[in-house]
Amino acid sequence: MTGKIQKTDAEWKAVLAEKGAERGAFEVTRHAATERPFTGKFESVWDDGSYHCVCCGNELFDASTKFDAGCGWPSFSLAVPGAITDIVDRSHGMTRTETVCSQCGAHLGHVFPDGPTDTGLRYCMNSASLDFKTK
Numbered sequence: 001m002t003g004k005i006q007k008t009d010a011e012w013k014a015v016l017a018e019k020g021a022e023r024g025a026f027e028v029t030r031h032a033a034t035e036r037p038f039t040g041k042f043e044s045v046w047d048d049g050s051y052h053c054v055c056c057g058n059e060l061f062d063a064s065t066k067f068d069a070g071c072g073w074p075s076f077s078l079a080v081p082g083a084i085t086d087i088v089d090r091s092h093g094m095t096r097t098e099t100v101c102s103q104c105g106a107h108l109g110h111v112f113p114d115g116p117t118d119t120g121l122r123y124c125m126n127s128a129s130l131d132f133k134t135k
């Protein structure tokens with residue numbers, strides 16, 4: 001478990017229910033599940049604003065860094081500095097970089113070094129781990 005905010009499973013479930021989080025948000029954020037592509041509510045949202053951790057509200061991405069990677073998950077080229085912690089993930093026979101919320105340890109998705117923009121990064125996020133705030 002990483003992060004400064006620690007809660008039990010029951011407490012996180014209550015937080016997510018109260019926020020009206022997507023179905024599956026608990027499994028994604030607390031047990032590193034992956035939602036099915038093209039099912040998340042933020043996959044095709046292009047409004048101005050910011051994306052936050054659905055668990056603790058930590059600001060993760062500015063909407064201006066979101067791009068369409070065509071993979072069915074919300075994708076970003078740049079994270080808010082310090083908002084996300086990278087962890088090497090060797091599950092499923094692959095070496096990938098898992099991303100978790102620096103504040104509460106919520107699983108967000110993975111980051112890949114094949115992004116199409118200047119940063120070269122592609123943050124492939126689960127929509128269910130995100131909350132959106134308009135500017």
Ligand SMILES: [Zn+2]
Nearest residue numbers: 053056101104
């Ligand atoms: Zn968080």
